[in-house]
Amino acid sequence: MPDYENIIKRSLNFIEKNLSKSISNEDIADYSGYSPYHYARIFSGFTGFPIVTYIRMRKLSEAAIVLIVSGKPIEEISKKFGFESQEVFTRAFKKYFQQTPSLYRKNKILKNFQPKLELQIRLNKRNGGQRMNYKITELPNLDIIGIKIKTKTKDFKGNLRELWDSFLNRINEIPQFKGAQKVGICFHDPRFVEKEPEQEDEWFYMAGIMAKKKSEIPKGMIYQKIPASKYAVFSYDGSKDNLHELYRYISVDWISSVEYEFYPHDELEMYNEETEYFDSVKGKYDLMIPIK
Helix, strand or coil: CCCHHHHHHHHHHHHHHCCCCCCCHHHHHHHHCCCHHHHHHHHHHHHCCCHHHHHHHHHHHHHHHHHHHCCCCHHHHHHHCCCCCHHHHHHHHHHHHCCCHHHHHHHCCCCCCCCCCCCCCCCCCHHHHCCCCEEEEEECCEEEEEEEEEEEHHHHHHHHHHHHHHHHHHHHHCCCCCCCCEEEEECCCHHHCCCCCCCCCEEEEEEEEEECCCCCCCCCCEEEEECCEEEEEEEEECCHHHHHHHHHHHHHHHHHHCCCCECCCCEEEEECCCCCCCCCCCCEEEEEEEEC
């Protein structure tokens, strides 16, 4: 089985040696021997940082030291840490430190410094050390009928509630709705391979049912085909506010114990009849993570 802890440690050393260069997720993934998508999820799960975010924090933190202890021009410092221009460096610096490089140098106070991570992860299995139950399944092409929305990250919870309310109020307009499997789809977005969605970022989600065949589509709904794929299926029963704990378990504990890799594909949520789809207090459904 892959020794992800050691792989991440070597990657952190690789980043440190190349802070003066432009480093991408693809560069580190190639170094580790994994696909960019798979490695991005592993890195984030182990460290708590998206790769690009961590690299930027390290570059800016080391640049902050140089600003304080030397009289080097800001343009020279920006080039030293691989920024394409002084303007790009200044924007990134101000966003992270809430100060311009000139003011930071004037104040001579090192704050918000991100040191190199010294990874000392020990797998923390849920439920007193026991592994969470899961199963591997392969699904054929899926035909989904439902309502698809574009939502900002900051509005997702409210939009999710409104979406499921709207869809369930209209579900009987679909000819084959009786007994059909209800499905939530979180669509894969290549933009978020290297970074997590920020509050203003927009992405797509769909509430629907699994159709036996493509039939008449009610007005305001769409037909969506999900290509055949293999999934790891995790049964989740708890607050959606704590869903990040499940994702961390999957991205660290679980993936470290199997021979599978994450696959860039849409994630599915399979709901039963009793579940309140938008309930932030409790929820029970199968979370289906694409793998290969």
